[in-house]
Amino acid sequence: MGHVLVLGGARSGKTGFSEKLATRAGKRAVYLxxxxxxxxxxxxxxxxxxxxxxxxxxxxxxxxxxxxxxREAARTHDVILVDCLTLWITNLxxxxxxxxxxVDELVAALQEISDTQVILVSNEVGLGIVPDNAMARMFRDxxxxxxxxxxxxxxxxxxIVAGLPMVLKGAPPPTSGxxxxxx
Amino acid sequence: MGHVLVLGGARSGKTGFSEKLATRAGKRAVYLxxxxxxxxxxxxxxxxxxxxxxxxxxxxxxxxxxxxxxREAARTHDVILVDCLTLWITNLxxxxxxxxxxVDELVAALQEISDTQVILVSNEVGLGIVPDNAMARMFRDxxxxxxxxxxxxxxxxxxIVAGLPMVLKGAPPPTSGxxxxxx
Amino acid sequence: MGHVLVLGGARSGKTGFSEKLATRAGKRAVYLxxxxxxxxxxxxxxxxxxxxxxxxxxxxxxxxxxxxxxREAARTHDVILVDCLTLWITNLxxxxxxxxxxVDELVAALQEISDTQVILVSNEVGLGIVPDNAMARMFRDxxxxxxxxxxxxxxxxxxIVAGLPMVLKGAPPPTSGxxxxxx
Numbered sequence: 001m002g003h004v005l006v007l008g009g010a011r012s013g014k015t016g017f018s019e020k021l022a023t024r025a026g027k028r029a030v031y032l033x034x035x036x037x038x039x040x041x042x043x044x045x046x047x048x049x050x051x052x053x054x055x056x057x058x059x060x061x062x063x064x065x066x067x068x069x070x071r072e073a074a075r076t077h078d079v080i081l082v083d084c085l086t087l088w089i090t091n092l093x094x095x096x097x098x099x100x101x102x103v104d105e106l107v108a109a110l111q112e113i114s115d116t117q118v119i120l121v122s123n124e125v126g127l128g129i130v131p132d133n134a135m136a137r138m139f140r141d142x143x144x145x146x147x148x149x150x151x152x153x154x155x156x157x158x159x160i161v162a163g164l165p166m167v168l169k170g171a172p173p174p175t176s177g178x179x180x181x182x183x
Numbered sequence: 184m185g186h187v188l189v190l191g192g193a194r195s196g197k198t199g200f201s202e203k204l205a206t207r208a209g210k211r212a213v214y215l216x217x218x219x220x221x222x223x224x225x226x227x228x229x230x231x232x233x234x235x236x237x238x239x240x241x242x243x244x245x246x247x248x249x250x251x252x253x254r255e256a257a258r259t260h261d262v263i264l265v266d267c268l269t270l271w272i273t274n275l276x277x278x279x280x281x282x283x284x285x286v287d288e289l290v291a292a293l294q295e296i297s298d299t300q301v302i303l304v305s306n307e308v309g310l311g312i313v314p315d316n317a318m319a320r321m322f323r324d325x326x327x328x329x330x331x332x333x334x335x336x337x338x339x340x341x342x343i344v345a346g347l348p349m350v351l352k353g354a355p356p357p358t359s360g361x362x363x364x365x366x
Numbered sequence: 367m368g369h370v371l372v373l374g375g376a377r378s379g380k381t382g383f384s385e386k387l388a389t390r391a392g393k394r395a396v397y398l399x400x401x402x403x404x405x406x407x408x409x410x411x412x413x414x415x416x417x418x419x420x421x422x423x424x425x426x427x428x429x430x431x432x433x434x435x436x437r438e439a440a441r442t443h444d445v446i447l448v449d450c451l452t453l454w455i456t457n458l459x460x461x462x463x464x465x466x467x468x469v470d471e472l473v474a475a476l477q478e479i480s481d482t483q484v485i486l487v488s489n490e491v492g493l494g495i496v497p498d499n500a501m502a503r504m505f506r507d508x509x510x511x512x513x514x515x516x517x518x519x520x521x522x523x524x525x526i527v528a529g530l531p532m533v534l535k536g537a538p539p540p541t542s543g544x545x546x547x548x549x
Contacts, residue, residue, distance in 0.1 A: 311494020
């Protein structure tokens with residue numbers, strides 16, 4: 001079962017698209033959030049998102065040790081939705097970890113996990129003007145490099161705009177007209 | 184007659200592409216500008232654009248009350264080109280209006296208008312680094328949400344890069360090779 | 367032999383994709399870099415890139431006089447990879463040259479060069495929030511206009527995301543599955 005990379009901009013509908021893919025892919029789905037509910041506002045947003053996804057999604061939070069969390073979740077689930085890689089990379093940078101090494105570990109974990117489908121959601125952040133801020137430039141370089149590496153090993157790669165997928169690699173999503181909406 | 188959403192970046196050729204679509208769609212075309220000609224520079228730019236479009240386009244300016252302007256224009260025109268939604272959303276924010284409510288009204292108006300084709304032009308703004316500015320973050324979230332809602336009810340959605348369309352939904356534009364240029 | 371325009375974001379894999387295209391296109395390939403190796407760090411990066419490309423690529427550096435450099439390189443090479451146009455436009459702005467005139471000259475040079483394929487790499491920079499900085503706004507308008515003009519005269523135009531091409535114009539790249547990677 002091949003893994004999936006879902007790229008898109010802010011509020012592009014990439015998470016909603018990925019949740020529909022996950023719902024089709026298996027009965028035992030888990031949402032692996034890289035965000036941490038550190039304050040009340042964040043806790044409320046996380047709870048609201050959990051209610052939206054419905055009861056058939058378990059939820060796990062892991063800001064840093066993504067590969068270990070994936071291996072753990074794969075033991076008990078058919079499909080894992082990771083939302084999102086850009087926040088995970090941000091967390092790694094803030095924690096002063098080596099992002100390239102962590103991406104290598106993620107690639108290795110994905111190649112080991114064969115009975116569970118992993119759907120990776122990430123923000124495309126490299127299509128604006130070069131940021132003034134050196135940290136932002138480093139971040140977008142690291143995100144872009146991670147996307148390239150992951151796109152190589154995923155079977156399906158989508159680029160979402162306005163909730164609608166463009167197929168970068170693999171087959172169109174399983175609905176008529178190349179769309180997963182209104183299916 | 185289905186409505187059309189045309190997304191693209193700055194200077195991506197989305198307006199030129201949309202004007203060609205509008206020219207094919209009907210004889211009585213109106214250009215509904217959400218920009219206001221507040222100063223001389225702006226008045227000159229608006230006049231230059233009007234001359235470019237040619238005599239078969241009427242022009243209406245409406246910065247805020249878009250749904251009412253659409254209903255009004257639909258009485259007397261075959262096709263309405265709205266340019267652009269991102270500026271309209273900016274105008275709403277500056278005027279302290281509720282953007283989500285205004286988008287709901289726009290969706291309702293579009294669903295009522297069935298004998299006139301509406302072509303909506305908007306800037307995709309969510310593919311760069313997260314802006315430092317809280318207002319800019321709110322704006323791109325509102326724009327992204329609006330694009331998703333409108334993409335659901337439009338029959339054709341295009342993403343324009345370098346003047347060339349990628350089809351997100353619907354049929355390729357009516358020229359060979361998936362292109363509307365040089366047709 | 368038609369020319370090619372390869373657009374993409376930061377670290378999108380557009381140069382790697384273009385190098386593969388160039389390797390297929392001809393035996394006598396030249397890499398026309400618009401970057402200047404002004405300091406040691408830059409010299410090291412340029413040398414590292416040259417080693418990556420391998421021995422079959424010659425390298426020429428030309429920050430400003432791109433059209434003259436293309437005509438010169440076309441006499442002795444089958445394929446010219448220009449990397450990248452956005453940096454060239456930046457160099458023109460810094461040198462206070464007229465960018466629109468320089469793009470006109472580039473278009474004229476490309477139309478003259480018929481026995482050598484030119485592959486133009488450029489950054490798409492117009493898909494983020496409008497920059498605060500007036501120079502950045504002018505730059506992205508000039509880049510967007512240049513991309514539109516060049517897309518009109520190129521036979522193939524690609525938009526690269528995560529190392530994978532979307533076809534804006536022309537035929538898919540010469541590998542199965544619409545991908546040039548792993549070919």
